[in-house]
Amino acid sequence: xxxxxxxxxxxxxxxxxxxxxxxxxxxxxxxxxxxxxxxxxxxxxxxxxxxxxxxxxxxxxxxxxxxxxxxxxxxxxxxxxxxxxxxxxxxxxxxxxxxxxxxxxxxxxxxxxxxxxxxxxxxxxxxxxxxxxxxxxxxxxxxxxxxxxxxxxxxxxxxxxxxxxxxxxxxxxxxxxxxxxxxxxxxxxxxxxxxxxxxxxxxxxxxxxxxxxxxxxxxxxxxxxxxxxxxxxxxxxxxxxxxxxxxxxxxxxxxxxxxxxxxxxxxxxxxxxxxxxxxxxxxxxxxxxxxxxxxxxxxxxxxxxxxxxxxxxxxxxxxxxxxxxxxxxxxxxxxxxxxxxxxxxxxxxxxxxxxxxxxxxxx
Amino acid sequence: xxxxxxxxxxxxxxxxxxxxxxxxxxxxxxxxxxxxxxxxxxxxxxxxxxxxxxxxxxxxxxxxxxxxxxxxxxxxxxxxxxxxxxxxxxxxxxxxxxxxxxxxxxxxxxxxxxxxxxxxxxxxxxxxxxxxxxxxxxxxxxxxxxxxxxxxxxxxxxxxxxxxxxxxxxxxxxxxxxxxxxxxxxxxxxxxxxxxxxxxxxxxxxxxxxxxxxxxxxxxxxxxxxxxxxxxxxxxxxxxxxxxxxxxxxxxxxxxxxxxxxxxxxxxxxxxxxxxxxxxxxxxxxxxxxxxxxxxxxxxxxxxxxxxxxxxxxxxxxxxxxxxxxxxxxxxxxxxxxxxxxxxxxxxxxxxxxxxxxxxxxxxxxxxxxxxxxxxxxxxxxxxxxxxxxxxxxxxxxxxxxxxxxxxxxxxxxxxxxxxxxxxxxxxxxxxxxxxxxxxx
Ligand code: SF4
Ligand code: SF4
Numbered sequence: 001x002x003x004x005x006x007x008x009x010x011x012x013x014x015x016x017x018x019x020x021x022x023x024x025x026x027x028x029x030x031x032x033x034x035x036x037x038x039x040x041x042x043x044x045x046x047x048x049x050x051x052x053x054x055x056x057x058x059x060x061x062x063x064x065x066x067x068x069x070x071x072x073x074x075x076x077x078x079x080x081x082x083x084x085x086x087x088x089x090x091x092x093x094x095x096x097x098x099x100x101x102x103x104x105x106x107x108x109x110x111x112x113x114x115x116x117x118x119x120x121x122x123x124x125x126x127x128x129x130x131x132x133x134x135x136x137x138x139x140x141x142x143x144x145x146x147x148x149x150x151x152x153x154x155x156x157x158x159x160x161x162x163x164x165x166x167x168x169x170x171x172x173x174x175x176x177x178x179x180x181x182x183x184x185x186x187x188x189x190x191x192x193x194x195x196x197x198x199x200x201x202x203x204x205x206x207x208x209x210x211x212x213x214x215x216x217x218x219x220x221x222x223x224x225x226x227x228x229x230x231x232x233x234x235x236x237x238x239x240x241x242x243x244x245x246x247x248x249x250x251x252x253x254x255x256x257x258x259x260x261x262x263x264x265x266x267x268x269x270x271x272x273x274x275x276x277x278x279x280x281x282x283x284x285x286x287x288x289x290x291x292x293x294x295x296x297x298x299x300x301x302x303x304x305x306x307x308x309x310x311x312x313x314x315x316x317x318x319x320x321x322x323x324x325x326x327x328x329x330x331x332x333x334x335x336x337x338x339x340x341x342x343x344x345x346x347x348x349x350x351x352x353x354x355x356x357x358x359x360x361x362x363x
Numbered sequence: 364x365x366x367x368x369x370x371x372x373x374x375x376x377x378x379x380x381x382x383x384x385x386x387x388x389x390x391x392x393x394x395x396x397x398x399x400x401x402x403x404x405x406x407x408x409x410x411x412x413x414x415x416x417x418x419x420x421x422x423x424x425x426x427x428x429x430x431x432x433x434x435x436x437x438x439x440x441x442x443x444x445x446x447x448x449x450x451x452x453x454x455x456x457x458x459x460x461x462x463x464x465x466x467x468x469x470x471x472x473x474x475x476x477x478x479x480x481x482x483x484x485x486x487x488x489x490x491x492x493x494x495x496x497x498x499x500x501x502x503x504x505x506x507x508x509x510x511x512x513x514x515x516x517x518x519x520x521x522x523x524x525x526x527x528x529x530x531x532x533x534x535x536x537x538x539x540x541x542x543x544x545x546x547x548x549x550x551x552x553x554x555x556x557x558x559x560x561x562x563x564x565x566x567x568x569x570x571x572x573x574x575x576x577x578x579x580x581x582x583x584x585x586x587x588x589x590x591x592x593x594x595x596x597x598x599x600x601x602x603x604x605x606x607x608x609x610x611x612x613x614x615x616x617x618x619x620x621x622x623x624x625x626x627x628x629x630x631x632x633x634x635x636x637x638x639x640x641x642x643x644x645x646x647x648x649x650x651x652x653x654x655x656x657x658x659x660x661x662x663x664x665x666x667x668x669x670x671x672x673x674x675x676x677x678x679x680x681x682x683x684x685x686x687x688x689x690x691x692x693x694x695x696x697x698x699x700x701x702x703x704x705x706x707x708x709x710x711x712x713x714x715x716x717x718x719x720x721x722x723x724x725x726x727x728x729x730x731x732x733x734x735x736x737x738x739x740x741x742x743x744x745x746x747x748x749x750x751x752x753x754x755x756x757x758x759x760x761x762x763x764x765x766x767x768x769x770x771x772x773x774x775x776x777x778x779x780x781x782x783x784x785x786x787x788x789x790x791x792x793x794x795x796x797x798x799x800x801x802x803x804x
Contacts, residue, residue: 065486065752098546099724099757102756122541320523323483
């Protein structure tokens, strides 16, 4: 299907949005209040690295034992990759992103205002209340910068639009089997949620879902992909070439962001509830048992025969959980394999061989 | 049976503790008399009080051996507001401290390999790996450590501790109390302080349930008072190193900080630091410095390299260099003023959001600059600690700014606080040698 080639890219989307009078925020991983930014006519465009930049540009400020994602973010910023953006939003995802935010604020001092967001690490009422208060503080900051004061109704309108997009995203995940996409096309498509305005994404998602039918995908060995981000995206081609097929994911940028709808009528509270009750994520402090249950549930629903833990080197949030998750899966009869990558490096032959051997054993 | 256990406990914790103390005292006396055992030409022998701190730590460890039989045990992160647990009578164990003991005893590599064999990556914090390795294998240089009934984690030093304690919670199947401390990029917001206060409030009933008793407000205030007093004394001790020659070095501080981390909120800890301060004042009065021929003074940033303390102290000492202060040891004293026994929860929330590690890299730079001025320092060693990312990120800018703004040398020294496999003696020596040359003797 040609739909993916018709989708506007990041730059085109940014230019169109700006031509219409809006501004753009570069948003670093993982969780943030999309609707709040949109209420100020700011389009969030996510920055997951990206791979392929010259990482040496970040090396003068970051030690080599910091993950390649953070290295690339800094390099991308310093080489002008984000000059088109008007704000830099830095969620407090991990120690490395904390340090990245701090370096930006204290040493890099970019032209754009840097807005950090603290992500609470629990699912308690106090976490929801804190998060809502954090959003209120960001509202005040944006109010000062933009001189706009969107009303509760306007924010709620934006929330409903994002909720609609999230609901359609969840449907796309559920019905992925019936979509006329290869793994690579599918992930290219759903990752447009990282930069398309919610309304545009929803429209495309609806069109795509209307074409969903019986399973249209080539059969392959079904696997679950877990990790932070599927970069470099050539990963999917490799999996396909080796006879695998991703039937579900537990990726921070994808499956862990299938946000449920918030319940509260108060906008900040509602956004907080939605993020806090998303699928388990180590960067939001969810327990290992919750993560394990979630993976087993995914496996149960999708029929996956194994799990590939696709980790970025030096990523502590993922690495700490790995042994217990793998053990729990093993005890449930689900094999798994850890693969460690640097987002700048092409797949090594050794990695391909390991992946191939894994797929053969679970076939 | 109970009586036998009690007797054994008293025997180990009191009698053995006392015997240990006497033995240490006698050894020290013999050392002074004969001048034996203290081999350094360049360094002054340790403080007399050093034996007492060993004894305090040893007694705490001995108590720990029977802590599971005698009451409830909490495992707590070093920056956590543990005063309410102390007031409830929990035996408190700091896994970071235990890991550091493994580091100084040079068994951290062997113990953390146990974690690595179980799948824990070598890229994870080496304290966490040591602790998890110890939990999985039972290996420890202190014979045994008590199992936790509850875990208390506070994210005011890093997020790593939460990942680590989630593993412990799963392993031991015990409740994990989280005190999440929002990071301060510029200044602490009211809602962040309120968040911490509320979490402590909500944690107390759970801790009471496990302890099987209610928190006595008077006892709570008393523990906070003791924590504050010990922290204030500790800060005074560190500040005494502004004197030239510095009466103790950061290497001494690294060793003597064990009670302030492990035994905050105890009378003995306050007494210990009062005595230590007294001995330090005597050294100052006599003009005795930690380094016999002090010529240059440095700042140390980040955790110590536990397994090479003596080597580094000797190497620098032979060049007449003292590390007069460190950002790390300061972290246990700098917030002393914020404790308020009259408002235990509010003050705890403020105290525990402000540790240096919970503030931005620019804030740490400003602090280092103040220390350089106050302690009359000639240079800085920034330990770039491979497996402690939160402390290390920002050091490259900090080093550059110190060199540029203050025109003093600053060295980024690559190593790891607990894992000797990430340390090269040859490389360290080469780098230190050229750094020393740059200090301009
Ligand atoms: S890859 Fe891991 S360590 Fe790196 S920014 Fe993402 S969560 Fe943090
Ligand atoms: S990462 Fe650093 S601050 Fe955190 S526990 Fe390890 S050594 Fe301590």
